[in-house]
Amino acid sequence: MSDNKKTTWKIDTAHSEINFKVKHMMISTVTGSFEKFDGKIETSEDDFKDAHFTFYAEIDSINTNNKDRDTHLKSDDFFGAENNPELTFKSKSFDGEKIVGTITIKGVSQEITMDANYNGTAVDPYGQTKAGFEFEGSLNRKDFGLTWSAVTEAGNVVVSDKVKLIASLQYIKQ
Template sequence: MSTTTLTGLTAGTWTVDPTHSEVGFVARHLMVSKVRGAFTDVQGTVVVGEDLADSTAEVTIKTASVATGTPDRDAHLRSGDFFDVDTHPDMVFRSTSFDGSTLRGELTVKGITKPVTLDVDFLGVATDPWGNEKAAFEAEGEIDRTEWGLTWNANLEKGGVLVGEKVKIAIDLQLGKQA
């Protein structure tokens, strides 16, 4: 598939603009409500091929940057019960294929690598006031956190568990074209 399907996106190296990007997540809490959070330290490179199928992406997410708006919960997520940030400071995503709307790749968390699939929307290309070419994407998908060893939980008195196993991923990504 040619890059012409993503109007304005040109071949070359693009880097994640961390100040305009977010890797967010949503997990069930108490089986009925949702907890939202994000990772605030995201870095990466996307190499767009002349043929879109030849494109690659690699993104590193610092696990210690997890933020849910609740300091105690964030500290628990950073602990050995979840991300164990002292031992596993990074999560890494490496693409394996992209067809313009579906991004497939491998996500490594806590030393465990598993395949993931994300539905992608290309939002377009723009030039900022300083002459820098930018591109934007949104992506979403769902994973089972237990597949990556994120198994901590607590049983509830009336049944169910404190934290749901399914986690929705929501990504807003802005890229800057490298000269």
């Protein structure tokens, strides 16, 4: 057990992104992102092995490069942004290769395990110490009440249940 003081790292939103990918009609992939998000790490170890990660994304900031689709995603058919304005994540454990935590979407919380890469720490030209991480995992959107569905005439599902999450996050040591 370390008695080192905890260090806080804040997400550098200018050098970070939170994306998702979902199959459309099972023949192509639609990529989207959350443009407004924030989060932090609290750790007392240089390798982040004891790190506690938290982040949130504003549902209203969803962007799939299609305004009609974005409006539909914000509706009660999917995220219900009016009553559930944020998606949140709180880690339980991080070992450098996997991160386990609770993700809450539309008021439903579930444990999720994602692949994790700690890409290292560096000092930028302005003297700020930064750390980079990449997280990748998937979830079933229907587990969170995002149940809207439709089927094409040919019998293909319009939106896949499986959603891939990809977060590329850079943090600034506080």
